[in-house]
Amino acid sequence: MTTTDYTRADFQTDQEVRWCPGCGDYTVLASVQNFMAGLGVPREKIVVISGIGCAARFPYYMNTYGMHSIHGRAPAVASGISITRPDLSVWVVTGDGDALSIGGNHLIHSLRRNLNFKILLFNNQIYGLTKGQYSPTSEQGKQTKSTPFGSPDHPFNPVSLALGAEATFVARTLDMDRKHTTGILEAAYEHQGSALIEIYQNCNVFNDKAFIELTGKDTRDHNRINLVDGEPVKFGPEGERAVILEEGTAKIVDTSAVDPGRILVHDAGNDDPSVAFAISRLSHGPYGPTPLGIFRRVSRPTYESTVRDQITAATEAKGEGDLAALIRSHGTWDV
Amino acid sequence: MATEDLVTQESDQKTEIDRAVIRFAGDSGDGMQVAGTRFTDASAAFGNDLATLPSFPAEIRAPAGTLPGVSSFQVQIADFDILTAGDEPDTLVAMNPAALRNNLDDLKRGGTLIVNSDAFEERNLAKAGYDHNPLEGDAVKGFRVIEVPMEQLTKGAVKDSGVSGRDVLRSKNFLAIGLLTWLYNRPTEPTIEWAEKKFATRPEVAAANVMAFKAGYNFGITTEATKTTVEIRPATLPSGTYTNVTGNTALSWGLVAAARQAKLPLFYGSYPITPASDVLHELSKHKNFGVTTFQAEDEIAAVGSAIGAAFAGNLAVTGSSGPGIALKSEGISLAFQAELPLLILNVQRAGPSTGMPTKPEQSDLLFALFGRHGESPLPVIAAASPSDAFEVAIEAARLALKYMTPVILLSDNHIANGSEPWMLPDIDELPDISVPFATKENSDHGFMPYMRDIETFSRPWAIPGTPGLEHRLGGLEKEAITGNVSYDPENHQLMTDSRAWKVVNISHDIAPVEVDDPDGDGDLLLLGWGSTYGSIRAATRDLRKDGRKVAHAHLRHVNPFPANLGAVLGAYERILIPELNTGQLRKLIRADFLVDAKGLNRVAGVPFKTSEITETAIAMLER
Numbered sequence: 001m002t003t004t005d006y007t008r009a010d011f012q013t014d015q016e017v018r019w020c021p022g023c024g025d026y027t028v029l030a031s032v033q034n035f036m037a038g039l040g041v042p043r044e045k046i047v048v049i050s051g052i053g054c055a056a057r058f059p060y061y062m063n064t065y066g067m068h069s070i071h072g073r074a075p076a077v078a079s080g081i082s083i084t085r086p087d088l089s090v091w092v093v094t095g096d097g098d099a100l101s102i103g104g105n106h107l108i109h110s111l112r113r114n115l116n117f118k119i120l121l122f123n124n125q126i127y128g129l130t131k132g133q134y135s136p137t138s139e140q141g142k143q144t145k146s147t148p149f150g151s152p153d154h155p156f157n158p159v160s161l162a163l164g165a166e167a168t169f170v171a172r173t174l175d176m177d178r179k180h181t182t183g184i185l186e187a188a189y190e191h192q193g194s195a196l197i198e199i200y201q202n203c204n205v206f207n208d209k210a211f212i213e214l215t216g217k218d219t220r221d222h223n224r225i226n227l228v229d230g231e232p233v234k235f236g237p238e239g240e241r242a243v244i245l246e247e248g249t250a251k252i253v254d255t256s257a258v259d260p261g262r263i264l265v266h267d268a269g270n271d272d273p274s275v276a277f278a279i280s281r282l283s284h285g286p287y288g289p290t291p292l293g294i295f296r297r298v299s300r301p302t303y304e305s306t307v308r309d310q311i312t313a314a315t316e317a318k319g320e321g322d323l324a325a326l327i328r329s330h331g332t333w334d335v
Numbered sequence: 336m337a338t339e340d341l342v343t344q345e346s347d348q349k350t351e352i353d354r355a356v357i358r359f360a361g362d363s364g365d366g367m368q369v370a371g372t373r374f375t376d377a378s379a380a381f382g383n384d385l386a387t388l389p390s391f392p393a394e395i396r397a398p399a400g401t402l403p404g405v406s407s408f409q410v411q412i413a414d415f416d417i418l419t420a421g422d423e424p425d426t427l428v429a430m431n432p433a434a435l436r437n438n439l440d441d442l443k444r445g446g447t448l449i450v451n452s453d454a455f456e457e458r459n460l461a462k463a464g465y466d467h468n469p470l471e472g473d474a475v476k477g478f479r480v481i482e483v484p485m486e487q488l489t490k491g492a493v494k495d496s497g498v499s500g501r502d503v504l505r506s507k508n509f510l511a512i513g514l515l516t517w518l519y520n521r522p523t524e525p526t527i528e529w530a531e532k533k534f535a536t537r538p539e540v541a542a543a544n545v546m547a548f549k550a551g552y553n554f555g556i557t558t559e560a561t562k563t564t565v566e567i568r569p570a571t572l573p574s575g576t577y578t579n580v581t582g583n584t585a586l587s588w589g590l591v592a593a594a595r596q597a598k599l600p601l602f603y604g605s606y607p608i609t610p611a612s613d614v615l616h617e618l619s620k621h622k623n624f625g626v627t628t629f630q631a632e633d634e635i636a637a638v639g640s641a642i643g644a645a646f647a648g649n650l651a652v653t654g655s656s657g658p659g660i661a662l663k664s665e666g667i668s669l670a671f672q673a674e675l676p677l678l679i680l681n682v683q684r685a686g687p688s689t690g691m692p693t694k695p696e697q698s699d700l701l702f703a704l705f706g707r708h709g710e711s712p713l714p715v716i717a718a719a720s721p722s723d724a725f726e727v728a729i730e731a732a733r734l735a736l737k738y739m740t741p742v743i744l745l746s747d748n749h750i751a752n753g754s755e756p757w758m759l760p761d762i763d764e765l766p767d768i769s770v771p772f773a774t775k776e777n778s779d780h781g782f783m784p785y786m787r788d789i790e791t792f793s794r795p796w797a798i799p800g801t802p803g804l805e806h807r808l809g810g811l812e813k814e815a816i817t818g819n820v821s822y823d824p825e826n827h828q829l830m831t832d833s834r835a836w837k838v839v840n841i842s843h844d845i846a847p848v849e850v851d852d853p854d855g856d857g858d859l860l861l862l863g864w865g866s867t868y869g870s871i872r873a874a875t876r877d878l879r880k881d882g883r884k885v886a887h888a889h890l891r892h893v894n895p896f897p898a899n900l901g902a903v904l905g906a907y908e909r910i911l912i913p914e915l916n917t918g919q920l921r922k923l924i925r926a927d928f929l930v931d932a933k934g935l936n937r938v939a940g941v942p943f944k945t946s947e948i949t950e951t952a953i954a955m956l957e958r
């Protein structure tokens with residue numbers, strides 16, 4: 001019997017959760033389990049697909065359908081599920097190496113297609129499972145096992161990348177802030193189409209305190225730019241700083257120094273991703289003032305609906321497939 | 336429509352023959368594939384047996400008139416059941432000097448050479464590397480040469496059609512078809528009907544093609560050199576309804592049929608690649624069969640999407656050619672570890688690397704068997720001819736679903752683009768290959784995704800959406816029964832053995848290999864797999880006509896081998912394995928059965944000539 005009257009325990013499995021003690025993944029797991037318990041969607045209708053990495057263990061701990069696939073390919077696997085089974089709620093769990101390095105191609109293509117699955121990108125700016133090499137989101141110059149003289153790579157900003165791929169829903173949140181995370185998860189679920197949620201996730205073993213400027217008691221209020229749709233973008237303990245748009249570029253100014261009318265009013269529903277992109281350029285990684293929240297949420301037909309519509313239209317036009325007629329369709333003769 | 340009248344008439348100088356090989360050769364832009372397929376379809380409609388061999392230049396069109404730009408289409412037609420497109424053409428149509436140069440060596444001594452004489456001018460001759468006109472020299476001595484000013488004739492014929500400028504000469508292939516239609520006493524209606532239907536939205540093009548066709552036919556009637564025509568009576572094939580089908584089409588229809596027989600929706604995830612793309616094209620037309628096609632961003636995504644679709648409860652298929660299959664390798668291993676049903680089509684082409692994409696080769700056999708990391712044996716099944724691909728697709732799906740395993744289906748360029756008459760099966764007689772999804776818990780402790788069926792060793796297929804059977808698959812080693820992640824040493828041994836045994840066990844669930852050995856006392860066994868079927872079969876026939884005792888066995892299942900194969904091999908003193916590779920099946924046969932099998936191996940981008948096989952066989956028999 002299907003019931004949707006769940007508690008978090010209904011989404012837990014009998015498998016021991018094996019992340020390092022103190023890892024941010026635990027918090028995200030709890031947020032997701034709680035969120036899904038309250039979602040009202042039958043458990044059997046939920047599918048969680050992951051690739052490879054620490055975060056990719058996620059499906060084993062979710063009492064739903066799931067697959068721990070191969071490195072970088074979770075969006076590809078999710079595509080096959082989502083296209084053929086629009087009745088399911090499909091979630092991808094990935095990391096910065098998985099989604100942005102080995103699987104970069106699948107990420108951008110699933111976003112541009114507007115495939116209706118939700119991608120949780122756990123960004124800890126390091127390779128955890130392979131024990132501490134720099135990742136495509138590690139800061140340039142970072143010293144790691146594979147870069148003893150500092151990383152020569154310029155990092156990706158995942159939100160900018162997703163906006164560049166014209167993803168219809170792009171957001172950023174923090175592992176520690178469960179309330180914020182839950183709000184974003186709810187919005188992503190409601191959204192029809194692809195959703196990329198970058199989750200800043202602390203790897204306390206190989207890259208501890210990477211997000212301290214956004215989580216530390218003394219700094220967080222100064223650095224978290226909470227994007228709220230329809231509201232002027234202001235931040236700081238007293239809202240003393242603000243964001244304005246100047247010649248297409250987003251800039252941080254003292255609130256008191258500008259005419260209130262010049263302060264950028266956040267509009268996630270703007271069809272043109274340029275302004276959201278400008279906002280995403282306010283930080284390049286979790287250093288200094290960094291925007292969090294929903295950057296973009298626009299409506300576009302999903303890939304699945306277009307494909308299903310084509311099938312329905314073809315069936316209506318030609319009738320249900322008749323195999324005997326098909327194999328005769330190139331002309332026949334009798335002997 | 337002002338047009339030349341077509342008075343189809345009986346030629347009064349007809350010679351009856353039993354078979355003929357015709358090759359159309361011209362520049363890539365000359366429409367030779369259309370000419371060949373039109374002539375073929377008319378012959379099919381007439382009731383001949385036939386086999387075709389299209390030959391494409393490299394994919395990117397070379398400059399007009401040059402040797403690399405030559406495209407050709409060969410067809411053999413006969414009044415009996417033939418097996419190959421023939422070793423050497425009896426009639427060669429050469430649309431320009433380059434086509435002549437590329438193909439003249441193959442023309443049978445005494446054969447008919449039809450040339451578009453208008454193309455034999457200085458510039459074209461130079462492009463083909465001739466310093467003189469070969470039609471005026473010794474090169475064409477010994478052939479019956481028919482020079483046809485095809486361009487002038489076409490211009491004259493289509494002048495009232497409404498086409499103009501450069502488009503006028505595009506109809507010259509129809510002029511050639513018309514002439515051949517006369518020469519070989521083919522029916523005219525199929526070609527005219529085809530042109531009118533194909534170009535229905537461009538009536539002037541339809542008209543021009545029909546006019547050129549008629550002009551070619553009438554040229555045949557009125558020209559002294561073409562007074563004598565040949566006739567090939569309809570073949571006495573088993574009675575039934577026939578169609579002419581290419582391998583890629585039969586494979587696509589076979590997949591549609593397999594999904595129907597499995598009562599599952601079909602999902603095809605693919606990335607464009609020569610020569611597999613036509614499967615994607617064909618399947619994408621049949622959405623009203625509930626077929627979903629997905630042109631993925633790359634080969635890896637193609638297999639990934641198919642894995643997802645398999646998990647979700649579809650008949651999931653991905654297809655490619657060698658280079659693409661290499662990219663899919665990791666994904667195939669995941670499907671193997673997850674024990675999901677998945678079909679992988681490999682339409683082989685000449686490799687390695689980009690190789691020769693438009694040429695056939697059987698060089699991915701060992702790759703299909705072993706091209707994965709870890710211990711990951713898979714069933715591998717091969718189509719033997721274009722029409723066989725239909726049945727093979729259903730058989731591959733049957734195994735994948737029944738045994739919850741990926742299955743590799745091998746075809747190749749020769750099968751994919753070649754065609755043959757296919758006696759249509761009775762749809763109601765196709766096997767039921769459906770396998771029920773798991774719907775209930777299978778133990779007192781809940782659903783056990785790796786609880787195996789005691790007979791097949793297959794695990795249950797529970798698809799998302801089924802309440803109570805929530806479970807997680809993945810690439811990490813699974814604990815037997817529960818499917819939980821396990822690093823236990825004994826468990827890994829058990830699971831490795833179980834997966835291998837599951838595949839080995841299939842040998843008892845497939846048809847035994849049939850041996851064609853009329854008296855059961857052959858001195859030599861010809862053993863083959865895949866597209867060499869026609870050549871080996873034709874060679875077997877020729878050898879028998881020559882009084883030799885030879886047997887032929889052809890493998891559809893190359894992994895696992897049919898259970899009776901060892902006994903079959905043991906019955907022959909000499910075994911010859913012709914393959915379009917350097918000896919891959921031979922290696923397997925020698926390793927598995929310790930028999931001294933010999934190989935006939937060639938990788939020239941063309942199928943075997945029958946004579947190559949007969950000569951090798953005779954040498955072995957006389958040793």
Ligand code: SF4
Nearest residue numbers: 019020023054128203
């Ligand atoms: S290595 Fe880092 S990311 Fe991985 S489980 Fe440990 S703390 Fe978490």
